[in-house]
Each structure stands twice: as structure tokens, then as C-alpha cells.
Amino acid sequence: MKIYDVVISSSALNSYGFRVLTSGIDIRQYKRNSILLWMHIRSCMGRKDEVLPLGTVDDLRVDGDKLIGTLVFDEKDEFAMQIKQKWDAGILKMVSAGLEVIETSNDPSVILEGQKYATVTKSKLIEVSVVDIGANDEAIALLQEDGKMVCLSAGTLERMNFLNPINNNLNNNQMKEIALKLGLAENATQEQVIAAIVALQGQANEAVQLRKEQENQRKQAIVAEVDEAVKLHRITADKKQMFVEMGEKIGLAQLKETLSLMKPAQGPSSIIETQSQGTSEYKTLSEVPSDKIAALRESDFTTYARLYKAEYGVEPSKH
Numbered sequence: 277m278k279i280y281d282v283v284i285s286s287s288a289l290n291s292y293g294f295r296v297l298t299s300g301i302d303i304r305q306y307k308r309n310s311i312l313l314w315m316h317i318r319s320c321m322g323r324k325d326e327v328l329p330l331g332t333v334d335d336l337r338v339d340g341d342k343l344i345g346t347l348v349f350d351e352k353d354e355f356a357m358q359i360k361q362k363w364d365a366g367i368l369k370m371v372s373a374g375l376e377v378i379e380t381s382n383d384p385s386v387i388l389e390g391q392k393y394a395t396v397t398k399s400k401l402i403e404v405s406v407v408d409i410g411a412n413d414e415a416i417a418l419l420q421e422d423g424k425m426v427c428l429s430a431g432t433l434e435r436m437n438f439l440n441p442i443n444n445n446l447n448n449n450q451m452k453e454i455a456l457k458l459g460l461a462e463n464a465t466q467e468q469v470i471a472a473i474v475a476l477q478g479q480a481n482e483a484v485q486l487r488k489e490q491e492n493q494r495k496q497a498i499v500a501e502v503d504e505a506v507k508l509h510r511i512t513a514d515k516k517q518m519f520v521e522m523g524e525k526i527g528l529a530q531l532k533e534t535l536s537l538m539k540p541a542q543g544p545s546s547i548i549e550t551q552s553q554g555t556s557e558y559k560t561l562s563e564v565p566s567d568k569i570a571a572l573r574e575s576d577f578t579t580y581a582r583l584y585k586a587e588y589g590v591e592p593s594k595h
Contacts, residue, residue, distance in 0.1 A: 280347035280363065284333075284404055285373040287341050293392030296375060296399060298341050306401040307336055312347060313405040314359060316374055330356040333404045343373070345404065359406055374403040498523035501531055509540040561587040 289295045310333045319326040330353070333345040349360040362368045379398035386395040455464040458472040502519045505511045511519060523531035558564050561583040564572060573580040577594065584592040 278364070280349075281344060282347060282371045283342050284336075284345050284371055285343040285375075289388050289391055293390070294394060294396065295388065295391065296373075296396040297386065298338060298343050300379070300396070300398040301343060301373075301375065302378075302398070302400045303336055303343070306403070310334065310336065310345075311403050312349075313374075313403050314355070315407055316372065316403070316405045327355060328353060330359055330406060343401075347371070347406070363406070368406060368408065370407050370409070372405050372407045373401055374405060375399040376402055494528060495524065497528050498531060501528065501535065505535045505538070510535055510538040558583055559586060 285296060285298060285301065287295055287298045311329050312331045312333050314327050314330055317327050319328050329350070331347065331349040334348050336343070336345045338344070347363075349363075350356040351360075359368065375396070377396055377399050379396075380394040381397045382394050386397060451466075451469070452462040455462055455469055458464075458469060458476070460468055460472055464472075499520055502511070502516050502523065505519065506513050506516055519531070519535070522534075526534075561569065561580070564583060569580075572583075581592050584590075
């Protein structure tokens with residue numbers, strides 16, 4: 277027994293410039309009434325030349341990006357057998373999905389290069405037909421919102437009024453205005469406008485990166501300035517973060533000025549050394565002013581002892 281497996285639809289771009297996403301096709305209802313028609317023609321009750329359904333489509337399934345089914349011809353119908361005969365002979369080899377459009381999108385993520393019309397992102401499978409000439413390898417028929425059938429065979433493009441062109445949200449005047457603001461001629465093409473926008477985006481990204489680098493360098497300079505102040509004992513290490521945060525608020529130049537006005541802190545040894553420098557010129561203790569002797573003994577006993585011995589010939593007691 278011959279099996280008639282066919283690709284009913286896929287997400288490929290058809291010859292009319294739009295596509296239908298396989299992932300968005302609802303096949304649940306069709307499985308309950310899997311009718312197979314000829315050229316999307318339904319019988320008109322009572323007409324002598326009416327075409328009855330050719331059969332059904334079994335084993336409807338999705339394989340990757342393709343909607344696949346198995347054609348089952350009604351062998352008791354004379355016309356269906358004529359179609360089957362031509363199918364067996366390879367004369368007919370295409371089918372088309374009759375879809376009700378539910379949702380379309382112009383989002384760039386669902387638009388392919390060269391696409392002219394919106395992508396059908398959600399649809400409902402109504403019927404499947406054997407066709408002679410389709411829009412592409414998976415010929416598609418669509419149902420408009422008013423329920424009228426649109427067969428995408430030759431010469432039907434003008435009836436696709438339910439599909440919006442991708443750039444239909446911008447009129448000519450708006451496109452001219454955008455082109456002029458981008459520094460282009462008012463008759464610039466869409467490709468030129470897009471290229472200009474991409475270039476501006478690139479410049480904006482470079483500017484953001486440059487600002488980040490400059491900010492990082494500024495922070496490093498502030499930290500270095502504070503570290504130097506710690507090294508010079510202008511501030512203590514525990515105050516480092518406070519002065520770094522201050523520098524970020526007031527700026528590097530003002531931070532430098534603030535730190536430069538701060539005198540280095542003196543430890544005990546520095547104080548003793550400073551005080552002893554004033555007594556090095558004395559030879560004996562009596563030469564030291566009486567109001568400074570007690571402070572000298574307290575702060576620099578070594579110098580005091582040297583001057584005391586020079587004065588009295590004996591070492592002074594530390595107690």
C-alpha cells in the first residue's frame with residue numbers, strides 16, 4: 277500500500293514575501309475533522325459541477341519545522357481517484373494549508389531577510405488541499421478575518437489586505453524626517469536609514485565604553501592620591517575609605533587641595549626630636565632656660581643627662 281506523506285507547511289519564506297510559523301499553527305480542531313480538499317474548494321450543495329472532499333489527512337504531526345501529514349484518498353469517489361492517479365504519476369505533488377490567521381508580527385526576531393510582509397505567528401489549521409501551483413514548496417491558503425478564503429496561487433497577491441507590510445507603521449513623511457535627522461537625503465532607502473541607525477548605535481556604545489574607562493581612571497587617581505596622603509601621614513589608614521568617597525563627590529582637584537592643607541601627623545619620636553633640636557646648642561644645663569628644663573627632662577632625658585653631667589660632673593637620677 278502506497279503511503280502519501282506530504283509536507284503541508286513550514287516556516288519558510290514564501291514567494292509572496294511572508295511566512296507562517298509552524299510552531300504557531302493550532303492543529304487540535306483539524307485533527308477532529310481532517311478534511312482534504314481540491315484547490316481549497318468546498319462543495320456548494322446542489323451544483324452539478326461541485327467538487328466533494330478528496331478524502332482526509334491522517335497522522336498529522338510536526339517534524340522539526342515542518343507540518344507533515346498522510347493523504348488518504350476516497351477510493352469510492354471518481355474525482356478523488358483522478359487526483360490520486362495524477363499524484364501517483366507525479367503530475368500533482370503539492371498541498372496547501374488553509375489557515376485562519378490569529379496573530380501577526382513585524383518584530384525583527386521573526387522577520388527574515390527579504391521579507392516584505394508580517395509573519396503569521398499564530399494561526400489555526402482549517403483544511404488541507406491538494407493544489408496544482410502553490411506559492412512555494414509548502415503552498416499556503418489563508419482565511420481572512422471575515423472568513424473569506426485567500427488561496428496563495430498565482431495572481432492572488434492583491435487580496436492579502438490583512439497582512440501589513442513590515443514598514444507600514446511609518447509613512448513617507450515620517451521616513452523623510454528620520455532620514456534628514458540622520459543626515460541623509462530625504463529620499464534615502466530603508467537600507468540606508470537602517471545602516472545609519474546601526475552606525476549611531478555603534479558610536480553610542482563606544483561613547484558609553486569611553487565614559488566607563490574615564491570613570492575608572494578617575495577612581496584610580498583618587499585612590500592613589502589618598503594612598504599617598506596615608507603614606508605621608510596626612511591621614512591615617514582607617515580614614516582612607518572616607519577620603520576616597522569624599523574625592524568621588526568633590527573631584528580629584530579639590531581632594532588634592534584639601535589633602536595638601538593637612539599637616540603630617542607627628543609621632544612621639546618626632547616630637548622628642550623636634551624638642552631636642554632646640555637644646556643641641558646648649559653646652560651645660562645652666563644654659564637651658566629655667567622654664568624649659570622640666571620639659572626637657574620629661575621629653576628627652578638623654579639630652580638632659582648630658583647637659584646635667586656637663587654642669588655638675590655626675591649623672592642625674594631618673595627618679
